[in-house]
Amino acid sequence: MEGFCFINKKERQEKICAIIRTNEVRTQKELRELLKNQGYDITLATISRDIQELKVRKEYSSNGVESYHLPNNVTEKSTIQKLQQYFSEAILSIEVSGVFVIIRTDPGNAKAIGYMMDSLEWKQLAGVISGDDNCLLLCKTESEAEKVKKKCLEIWGRGRN
Amino acid sequence: MEGFCFINKKERQEKICAIIRTNEVRTQKELRELLKNQGYDITLATISRDIQELKVRKEYSSNGVESYHLPNNVTEKSTIQKLQQYFSEAILSIEVSGVFVIIRTDPGNAKAIGYMMDSLEWKQLAGVISGDDNCLLLCKTESEAEKVKKKCLEIWGRGRN
DNA sequence: TATGAATAATAATTCAAT
DNA sequence: ATTGAATTATTATTCATA
Incomplete structure (x- = not known):
């Protein structure tokens, strides 16, 4: 009542x-x-x-x-959203070189992005190395690297909407 | 009383x-x-x-x-001990190639070891990539890679005592 | 500052009702 | 099965003492 x-x-x-x-x-x-x-x-x-x-x-x-x-499993649901946020704010470029995808970021942002990329557990991603202003995504084949780049660009695009 | x-x-x-x-x-x-x-x-x-x-x-x-x-920071105190345990049980070889240190492990063990290596936060370590049966430790210079290899060998040696 | 006893605050459970 | 009111259990704090 x-x-x-x-x-x-x-x-x-x-x-x-x-x-x-x-x-x-x-x-x-x-x-x-x-x-x-x-x-x-x-x-x-x-x-x-x-x-x-x-x-x-x-x-x-x-x-x-x-x-x-x-709990983490609930928090993880929003990883993609966080990533979109980060991508739209801090990413300068995404490029492929052989089996590597290189993401250049604003200084200090690469580690956080690398961490989140890793937590996505994409099967194409063999490993992630993050420095201060860039992430190196290691793939097993060049075509996988191209695929990863494409997926990243999609997130980037969405984040900028 | x-x-x-x-x-x-x-x-x-x-x-x-x-x-x-x-x-x-x-x-x-x-x-x-x-x-x-x-x-x-x-x-x-x-x-x-x-x-x-x-x-x-x-x-x-x-x-x-x-x-x-x-809390995690307390748990971390035993990282070296865990690493020794892992090293003694799962590591096959530790080698240097340029700025890389390659740790070969029994299948399935590389991720856990890589994760722990990362958590050591050695200043020589620019990044860690882990696959299924090997870890790639990335250093900034070749001499740093040699140093990292030496430190790893020490842990390995201790673990086998 | 460190502590215990008493108290207060907070959270979980029981029991009844729907 | 879901819920609220009352109760109980658990944890934090106050106050006094050393």
Whole structure:
């Protein structure tokens, strides 16, 4: 009678993920407040259960603050999106040379991009070396290198939309 | 008057780390019991504070059970030991070719070794590429490659003792 | 500063209802 | 099966003491 929004379990858990992704949520009570702000009045009992089902856990952020974080397998879902973001902001060129694909980046950005490329686990990628301003993607054959370049260009293109 | 063992903070925290490393500790109360078994009677208040200082956190183990885990930087202390173990069990040869050091391994072992090599953060190592049965360590100069080979051989030698 | 006892805060569970 | 209210369990903090 009092709440404005009805919500089922699936939706609710998605909301919770979204909130955790974008806020530094330190307690379940805090999470409850944030949900309430969006019109969802949910008891702490339910939130506690959702937290467990989603395998959300408290971790230390880089700033040392302890807050709830999504488990890695959920975070990974957005790797492509992060990559698009990075590509659009930091990539200067993508070129092929033999079995290598060379990605030139703004200084300091290559390691992060290399790390994400690696985490994509593309089967064509035998290995990734990252320096300060470039990544070397090693493929087993030249045609695979061409394919990897193409896939990278696609992500790059999408990121710039 | 009642306890058998006196212990200072540093010792106590080391004990706690050791226990957490080797047991599936699910609560601080459980940890307290384990400490008591070893003759250390410590209040939960102190344990709670130690847990925080050590940045020990609850995480999910591979079996899905939630238990206390040491932070990564502490775990890393034993990287060299793990590497020695791996080296002694899985490495076939270590050779230099120009700016590359090539480590041949038993099939399937190169990725893990490469990952650990990378985590050593040796300043001579510009990058690591791992396939299925070999790692390519990229150095900036040939003399650095020689140095890296030497350091690897030392670890290998130690591991085989 | 380090600690324990008491307390407060936080989170998980039980139990009842749907 | 899902949920909330009440309860219990767990963890963090306060306050006093050394």
